[in-house]
Amino acid sequence: MARINLLPWREEQRQERQRQFLVTLLMTAILGVVLVFLIGSVFQQRIHHQQFRNDLIKKEIAQLEVRIRKINELERTRARLISRKQVIERLQASRSTTVELLDKLAKSIPVGVTLSSVRQQGPQLTLLGNSQSNARVSAYLRELEMNDLFLDPQLDFVRSSANPVTDVEPYEFSIKVKLRPPKSADEEQGYDNPAGQGGVR
Secondary structure: OOOOOOOOOOHHHHHHHHHHHHHHHHHHHHHHHHHHHHHHHHHHHHHHHHHHHHHHHHHHHHHHHHHHHHHHHHHHHHHHHHHHHHHHHHHHHHHHHHHHHHHHHHHHOOOOOOEEEEEEEEEEEEEEEEEOOHHHHHHHHHHHHHOOOOOEEEEEEEEOOOOOOOOOOOOOEEEEEOOOOOOHEEEHHHOOOOEEEEOOO
């Protein structure tokens, strides 16, 4: 005898498909939420890591800026010390040059010439004095030229003095001459000749 299914199987099958669809939709939503959470966690971890690196870089930059300020301060201190050293060297050189100047001036004055004034402005020296004759002034110029302390002596004027100090020296003159630049400490100690005692023979 044939069996006839009188139950609403089609309705049940449709409801079963709806349940499966809802379960699938729910699982997909849960999976999507889990994936979003995982991806968000990964990105959040990367953000924290990058933020940590940024903070570390900022600390390193701050330390480098402190070091740079210290280096700049040391450079300024070094520049001041070098400037003071150069001033001291110039003073020492000028002190020895002054002694040498007075010594060589006294030795270079020929007979018949008297210096009345010596003026110095930097390397320029102005010599004022009286002379017995023009020839004595010319002899004085030659003496200055032969002296290694004086450079390029030039006669400014020589003329009869309006108020001669003595009748023996009726002429007055003015000579301008440049002083040789002072030697450095190395040159004074002979370091400019690395051959020592040999030199050129």
